[in-house]
């Protein structure tokens with residue numbers, strides 16, 4: 001990220017970097033790449049990316065996306081009233097982030113991530129995936145060999161369960177693994193179905209948890225914004241620190257993109273982090289100003305959930321949960337934050353720095369809080 005930021009002169013929409021990669025930071029060009037309306041890029045989806053290519057067909061991808069959204073939507077509707085208690089139990093008086101956000105999301109969605117009657121071995125495997133691969137910095141705590149062995153073990157358990165659920169012919173999905181199994185159909189490779197399920201763990205506990213972390217971090221370090229609309233806080237946090245921040249795409253044929261000729265040998269990188277801070281499209285692009293969302297923004301350079309046919313299937317449920325949690329955290333409590341880490345944690349997802357959050361009663365808030 002540092003080198004992309006250093007190479008960006010604040011005016012261009014696209015350039016070829018010193019390493020030869022093409023960087024896209026203009027919103028129109030970013031939409032052209034991500035939307036791929038003219039088929040000028042090789043069809044792909046980061047979510048459905050599996051070891052041997054891309055899980056498909058497209059009809060199964062759509063079915064799985066819809067199934068997941070409706071399962072999560074139902075869970076959020078039924079358990080909305082539990083959120084204040086969850087916040088009180090997990091975040092009061094102090095919590096350590098970003099893990100606190102991931103674990104809170106995990107707790108709230110526990111039964112849709114994996115239904116309670118799934119085998120104990122699978123529950124342990126999911127627990128292991130979260131602590132060894134999803135939490136910020138988790139991977140670096142294990143050697144390559146240990147990661148390989150762990151992945152092999154987890155995939156074995158998951159594939160067994162995929163096969164067992166196929167045999168059982170589940171009628172209505174109970175959890176996201178059922179969604180993947182039923183949406184994929186009987187001819188899909190069980191290993192690929194297991195990988196799609198892993199994508200759900202990364203999207204829910206990982207991405208959603210990190211996005212919550214960024215909103216809490218920014219609201220807590222900008223106390224003057226804590227009375228702003230929760231939806232503005234969440235949007236502004238996703239603008240400044242888009243969790244999904246970089247997308248690599250390959251042109252399927254030679255064509256012009258933002259005045260540059262690109263071809264099948266190029267790697268085109270859409271950097272959402274810079275799209276969201278492009279000075280031609282944002283005033284004071286690096287400032288956290290939730291109030292900029294008070295008036296509708298026309299054609300904003302803003303696409304935290306992607307763009308086009310592969311736009312995130314979980315975008316609306318994600319926004320609902322984030323806004324509900326930020327409303328509780330900033331309205332019911334007095335929030336203060338102190339950073340303990342060294343800046344954002346950069347991986348496939350952009351995680352917040354380590355920080356501590358304190359939540360105090362509004363009436364008894366320290367330092368004269370309301």
Ligand code: HEM
Pocket residue numbers: 034044045046047048061062064065068069072200203204207208211242243244247304305306307309310311312313314315318
């Ligand atoms: C803050 C949280 C999240 C962020 C930032 C995010 C971001 C994204 C982005 C940028 C894409 C497009 C990828 C591409 O074009 O290659 C995507 C796709 C997808 N996301 Fe999310 N996501 C989040 C949460 C979720 C959740 C909670 C779910 C669970 C339902 C989910 C399910 C999906 C699916 C199924 C796709 C693939 C859509 C398709 O290809 O048709 N995401 N997400």
